[in-house]
Amino acid sequence: MTEQMTKPIHVIRNIETIVAFDPQTGGHAYLSDGDIAFDEASILHVGGHYDGPFEREEHGKDTMLLPGLVNIHCHSDEEPLSKGIFDDMGTPALWGQAMYEYSTLVEISEEALEASLTIMLGDLIRSGVTTLVDIAGPHDKWLPTLVKSGARAYAAPGFREARWHVEDSRRLDYHWDSAKGREAFARALACVDEAEAHPSTRLGGILAPSQVETCSPELLTEAMAAARSRNIPITLHAAQTMAEHEELLRRTGLTAVQYLDRLGILNERLILGHCIFLDSHSWTRQRTEIDMQLLARGGTTVAHCPVTFSRSGMILESIGKYRRNGINVGIGTDTYPYNMLEEMRRALICSRIAGKSVHDIKTADIFEMATLGGAKALGRTDIGRIAVGAKADFSLIDLNHSAMQPVYDPLRNLLHCAAERAVQAVYVDGQCIARDGKLLGLDYDGAVHVMRDALVFAKERIPANDPRGRSLSELAPLSLPPK
Numbered sequence: 259m260t261e262q263m264t265k266p267i268h269v270i271r272n273i274e275t276i277v278a279f280d281p282q283t284g285g286h287a288y289l290s291d292g293d294i295a296f297d298e299a300s301i302l303h304v305g306g307h308y309d310g311p312f313e314r315e316e317h318g319k320d321t322m323l324l325p326g327l328v329n330i331h332c333h334s335d336e337e338p339l340s341k342g343i344f345d346d347m348g349t350p351a352l353w354g355q356a357m358y359e360y361s362t363l364v365e366i367s368e369e370a371l372e373a374s375l376t377i378m379l380g381d382l383i384r385s386g387v388t389t390l391v392d393i394a395g396p397h398d399k400w401l402p403t404l405v406k407s408g409a410r411a412y413a414a415p416g417f418r419e420a421r422w423h424v425e426d427s428r429r430l431d432y433h434w435d436s437a438k439g440r441e442a443f444a445r446a447l448a449c450v451d452e453a454e455a456h457p458s459t460r461l462g463g464i465l466a467p468s469q470v471e472t473c474s475p476e477l478l479t480e481a482m483a484a485a486r487s488r489n490i491p492i493t494l495h496a497a498q499t500m501a502e503h504e505e506l507l508r509r510t511g512l513t514a515v516q517y518l519d520r521l522g523i524l525n526e527r528l529i530l531g532h533c534i535f536l537d538s539h540s541w542t543r544q545r546t547e548i549d550m551q552l553l554a555r556g557g558t559t560v561a562h563c564p565v566t567f568s569r570s571g572m573i574l575e576s577i578g579k580y581r582r583n584g585i586n587v588g589i590g591t592d593t594y595p596y597n598m599l600e601e602m603r604r605a606l607i608c609s610r611i612a613g614k615s616v617h618d619i620k621t622a623d624i625f626e627m628a629t630l631g632g633a634k635a636l637g638r639t640d641i642g643r644i645a646v647g648a649k650a651d652f653s654l655i656d657l658n659h660s661a662m663q664p665v666y667d668p669l670r671n672l673l674h675c676a677a678e679r680a681v682q683a684v685y686v687d688g689q690c691i692a693r694d695g696k697l698l699g700l701d702y703d704g705a706v707h708v709m710r711d712a713l714v715f716a717k718e719r720i721p722a723n724d725p726r727g728r729s730l731s732e733l734a735p736l737s738l739p740p741k
Contacts (some may be wrong), residue, residue: 265297266313273318279643296650298447298688312466320658322668326388326651327598327631331561331590334375335394336366341594351428353500365719370712372399372707378701379407381596384386385678388651393466394692396449405458408691408699414466415449417442470496470514482523498532512538515549526557529635533560534574554584563592564604576612578619588632599677650688656680
């Protein structure tokens with residue numbers, strides 16, 4: 259008996275539409291009325307009729323099979339707890355960005371960290387995500403919960419030497435503590451090594467210096483060297499806000515991208531979170547086109563997360579332009595609502611607005627970014643595609659769902675209309691990890707109950723965390739006044 263025959267083979271027959279990898283074009287293509295066969299190691303057959311041995315069989319009539327989505331930038335920690343609190347807030351003196359003054363106010367209890375992570379994972383998986391990068395603080399439940407979810411996960415423990423402080427809602431200061439930053443770097447290295455050595459083949463590690471302006475050049479350089487020695491990616495928030503852009507100009511006379519290039523760490527191993535405010539952006543003062551050339555030349559990936567920034571009136575200009583300049587772009591959700599399909603829809607719409615043309619980017623481009631672009635960022639050719647030899651990571655879409663009907667182009671219907679409502683099942687390594695909106699490895703409903711209590715804790719802690727001692731009702735009045 260061959261090694262292949264020792265693993266149970268699962269067959270899904272007569273799938274109406276398979277979004278399969280086309281090696282001739284390097285992109286995706288529709289296959290109609292075909293079978294897929296797979297085991298826990300990989301995909302064994304795609305398209306046409308599979309007439310080999312199998313242990314389990316099901317039928318794919320009225321379904322579309324998609325490669326698993328690859329989310330290269332999201333945060334757990336307290337982020338799921340922040341839902342609906344500061345969405346209408348922003349600091350005018352900091353270009354309307356809410357992050358600096360408000361994001362540090364929401365504190366999560368240690369007891370709620372697992373529930374917060376569970377909610378993030380559940381929402382991502384239900385929207386078709388099979389691989390994700392979670393940039394968060396290490397805690398005891400982090401790696402076990404990532405593994406328990408069944409998803410393919412990269413733990414990216416954050417570290418930095420400076421913390422933000424907003425003085426009187428008008429000035430952003432940086433409070434530096436190099437020793438504390440170095441301790442966090444050491445913990446991050448240990449966590450990454452633990453993830454890389456974990457017996458689960460679905461778990462990996464990524465180094466994550468938190469922000470380009472909160473880490474010294476020495477720490478950034480050492481982090482890149484550590485990533486190289488471990489042969490893993492590194493991710494960093496850069497060019498994400500105008501406050502950061504202006505701060506780096508003040509310190510170095512350079513944009514974030516030019517600064518990273520000068521440090522020698524702008525390369526194919528680096529994933530830049532957001533990367534919105536380049537020298538060519540209409541909000542900046544440079545009016546040059548240097549940054550895109552440097553990104554393309556270095557092979558650096560941009561992790562685009564449009565939902566959270568468009569909430570603050572900020573937009574990347576435009577994804578189509580980045581891609582036409584040869585820059586690899588992937589998709590992340592950053593924070594809530596952790597819906598990858600909604601993130602893709604917003605990315606497409608925002609790019610067309612920024613590019614001032616419906617032709618700036620197409621549905622196929624967005625889908626490629628959320629699959630092949632993300633896989634490339636992680637240095638992988640075995641995820642984000644449906645092909646023989648690739649991992650059996652995919653989702654099944656219900657073409658009979660009312661939001662999918664009538665069907666002319668199923669991918670457009672999914673991204674523009676149905677989104678996660680039509681996701682029927684999600685598989686990783688050939689194992690179903692979610693079906694009909696229910697997670698099979700995590701207690702999502704239980705996590706929701708925990709988070710209700712966690713919100714009470716967070717509300718009580720906000721005055722202590724705010725430099726001006728304001729209550730939540732002062733910081734974020736309700737959308738409608740109480741009667």
